[in-house]
Amino acid sequence: MIRVGRKTWEDIVIDVVIYLSLIFLVVVTLYPFLNTLAVSFNDAMDSSRGGITLWPRKFTLYNYQTLLTRSQIYHATLVSAARTILSTCLGTFCTAMVAYIISRKEFVFRRLVSFIYVLTMYIDGGLVPTYFLMRSLGLVNSFWVYVVPGLVSAFNLIVIRTYIAGLSDSYVESARIDGAGEFTIFLRIILPLCKPVLATIALFIAVDNWNAWFDTFLYNSANAQLSTLQYELMKVLQSANTMSGSLLQALSRAAAGTTNTVTPRAIRATMTIIVSVPIVVVYPFLQRYFVHGLTLGGIKE
Amino acid sequence: MTTSASAVQRKTFWHRVKQQKVLILMTIPFLVHVIIFRYVPIWGWLMAFQNYWPGKSILQQTWVGFENFRLLFNDPVFYQVLRNTLAMSVIKLVMGTVASIVLALMLNEVRIMWFKKSVQTISYLPHFISWVVAANLVRDALSTDGGIINEVLMSLRIIKEPIMFLGIPTLFWWIIGISHVWKEVGWGAIIYLAAIAAIDPTLYESAMIDGAGRLKQIWYITLPSIRPTISVLLIMNLGWVLSAGFEQQYLLQNGRVIDYARVFTIYELDYGIKMMRYSFATAVGIFRSVVSLILVFSANQLAKRWGQERLV
Incomplete structure (x- = not known):
């Protein structure tokens, strides 16, 4: 909007309202994170007296020490990291390959293959049939249930396909004249040209995988070796009121007898920080890719 | 041929x-x-x-x-689940859409670029954290011992005793709506900001010559110009009303509010899988899937009739 001349009273009032509202939004968004951060670095018994806002009152690293020395948490972090890295690499590559295939205008089964994928956005078999399928494929109590089923998502596929459709055909044509095969064209020409959109998709997949807990809950809750960080946090959250969670009990027992103590609140705060730190740290640098991807996929969600 | x-x-x-x-x-x-x-x-x-x-x-x-479907349609809990799902979907849809549009309009008025960029960056952040983390933050903010909401309300003398917000059944839908807005408002605004950026600036120039102030410009130019975007997104989301989200409700519910928190996936879990009624749970899944499919395709037809881009 273009504005010329002096500010009227209307302008001033509007500006004040807008700036105040936006500052309010920033405060409301950040406060819960900062408060949790403060609680995680504060002495647990002291926190339960209340009144912790943005800064720890009795600074301690004890909450982190207690949690990070639990092999359960350490192991869950490894599993979460492994699934995120594997899913991101494999998922991005496979989605790009299918996107390349269905972006080729002369491909005979182009519409059929696109339709088969797009339909998956609207129907799913439901919890029970999917669970039975995973079980008969041997994916229950298996690490691979985190990676294999979600390899190609229809939404990401459409985003990459839209991007490839916007590239000039001449790249593919000239490569074909030079005698390049389909796979070479994909690997050597399409993939490098798609770098911006692939970065976006990789980030979407990575965030989804890091944040997932329901698949652990459904398929791998019987096997502690395959637990993920989000699932551990979810268990702590669910048992916070009753103190029945095994981790909470174990931690309270471990803390009993020492001068230091942890409380459910402190454990939850500390775990929340451990779980969100990777995203909060990585996020500002990658923000432009996220936004880029949303406008790329546009309304064609 | x-x-x-x-x-x-x-x-x-x-x-x-x-x-x-x-x-x-x-x-x-x-x-x-x-x-x-x-x-x-x-x-x-x-x-x-x-x-x-x-x-x-x-x-x-x-x-x-069709025995399992007969059981399903005769189960009073099913109608409760249907009510909760529809109510929470509509609340989330309306609150989310209005908040995102208002935020986009406000950001568009900001002339200080670093301020605009910072607000945007901060407002997207909650979109990328998991619901597990978000539910923890919501629970802490609403808690009775030292939760920020109770503290603020008490210091403003609006309430005398802390209120256990998450234990009041009738409040649950609104907590879901507000926490949805908290998490998604910034992300939702991106698409409206893009639509606003595409508006022809000469429209504003001529409006200003006609003496329209900023509010009038927003009301008569900005809002009508982004109406196609708003209607496409609304129609598209209408197709998803039977999937009101599951993680959010599952993670924030507790025994006291479950009658208002139970949505389809929770119903499938608690009344199907946990009771080993696998066939019943499958029937619930089919109902949800088929109705969603019908809704998505009707929404698509509606969008087509309104001359918008097809969604499927």
Whole structure:
């Protein structure tokens, strides 16, 4: 909007309202994170007296020490990291390959293959049939249930396909004249040209995988070796009121007898920080890719 | 079409298949993958018409016809679930849309670029954290011992005693709505900001010559210009009203509010899987999936009739 001349009273009032509202939004968004951060670095018994806002009152690293020395948490972090890295690499590559295939205008089964994928956005078999399928494929109590089923998502596929459709055909044509095969064209020409959109998709997949807990809950809750960080946090959250969670009990027992103590609140705060730190740290640098991807996929969600 | 013409077409079809055999070979593993993981479970829908008992194969089960659906439609809890799902979907849709549009309009008025950028960056952040983390933050903010909401309300002398917000059944839908806005408002605003950026600036110039102030410009130019975007997004989301989200409700619910928190996936878990009523749970899944599909395609038709871009 273009504005010329002096500010009227209307302008001033509007500006004040807008700036105040936006500052309010920033405060409301950040406060819960900062408060949790403060609680995680504060002495647990002291926190339960209340009144912790943005800064720890009795600074301690004890909450982190207690949690990070639990092999359960350490192991869950490894599993979460492994699934995120594997899913991101494999998922991005496979989605790009299918996107390349269905972006080729002369491909005979182009519409059929696109339709088969797009339909998956609207129907799913439901919890029970999917669970039975995973079980008969041997994916229950298996690490691979985190990676294999979600390899190609229809939404990401459409985003990459839209991007490839916007590239000039001449790249593919000239490569074909030079005698390049389909796979070479994909690997050597399409993939490098798609770098911006692939970065976006990789980030979407990575965030989804890091944040997932329901698949652990459904398929791998019987096997502690395959637990993920989000699932551990979810268990702590669910048992916070009753103190029945095994981790909470174990931690309270471990803390009993020492001068230091942890409380459910402190454990939850500390775990929340451990779980969100990777995203909060990585996020500002990658923000432009996220936004880029949303406008790329546009309304064609 | 004459027979000779279709014969020619068939010939070119096989010719093209042969020519494109590498592309087709590249497709096969992915097709097998998507069919196994996304379409084979639909074969499992047969279970809904059986009295499924683990240990036997799906074709050896007792067939019961529509018995499971009869049970479902006679279950009062089902109507409760339907009510909760629809209510929370509509609350989230309306609150989310209004908040995102208002935020986009406000950001568009900000002239200090670093301020605009910082607000945007901060407002997207909650979109990328998991609901597990968000539910923890919501729970802490609403807690009775030192939760910020109670503290603020008490220091403003609006309430005397801390209120256990998450224990009040009638508040649950609104907590879901507000926490949805908290998490998604910034992300939702992106698409409206993009639509606003595409508006022809000469419209504002002529409005200003006509003496329209900023509020009038927003009301008569900005809002009408982004109306197509708003209606497409609304229609599109209407198709998803039966999937009101699950993680959010599951993670924030507790025994006291469960009658208002139970949505379809929770129903499938608690009344199906946990009670080993696998066939019943499958029937619930089918109901949800089929109604969603109908809604999505009607929404799509509606969008088409309104001359908007097709969504599917």
